[in-house]
Amino acid sequence: MLEFNPQLIVFFLFAILTLGGALGVVTNRNLIHGAIYLIISLFGGAGLFVLLSAPFLAAVQVLVYIGAIAILIIFAVMLTRSMTSMRELYNRQWWISAVVAVLLFGLLVLGVIGPVWVADEEASQPVSDLVATTQDLGVALVDGNQYVLPFEIASLLLTAAMIGAIVIAREDD
């Protein structure tokens, strides 16, 4: 059913990066190492975006997630010295959490992915090879009939969140 082609190899490479990085984030005691695993995982996600023909989102993933959020997390780890002060990695309910996570994964596979999986080979392929480009995305974001209002609200949300973050983190004297 699955023919062996370069695309599949690249997919598995990025899938392994994504999953291995995610496992590294939740199991690593040292938070700096955890942040580096997070970067690896997000990089794998960017590769999956490229495979899904969304190059702009892949660039945004690298710039915003890896370039900004992961670096912000590393700064927070350094500012709070939280990697040296940990006595135990997990809390007392860690095994309940593991059961919940496994159950959630099983539920997602059975309920959402199962119907797509059992569908015939035809149905699990894209409906069309014509794909919207980055230009279409840009037009959709500023078109008055499409997403210009959510776009403006998102920028307002970012401004409010940044001001709020500065106010919360400021040293009050």
Place this chain on the structure above:
Amino acid sequence: MIPLWMYLIVAAAVFAIGVYGVLARRNAVAILMSVELMLSAVNINLVAFWRYLTPQNMSGQVFAAFVFVVAAAEAAVGLAIVISIYRSRRSVVVEDVNLLKG
């Protein structure tokens, strides 16, 4: 092309790992990193469904872009709160922040 369910399996697995991290870790920064993992998994799902079901309609990619915005806002505010808590309590362990516990 690669069938859709393979992307969905990867995204579901990353999301479940993120849920485990949020529920089980004690360090607030690690919990925030797990939340980022979950948001990234949601993005993979959104873009995969966009590519396979509605590749000419931009809503999938636009939603993924908004998830990026919300993730950035969440990370900034969350880390500011963590730094603020560390300043007043000298700890980033979530069990030490129990002021509202009855």
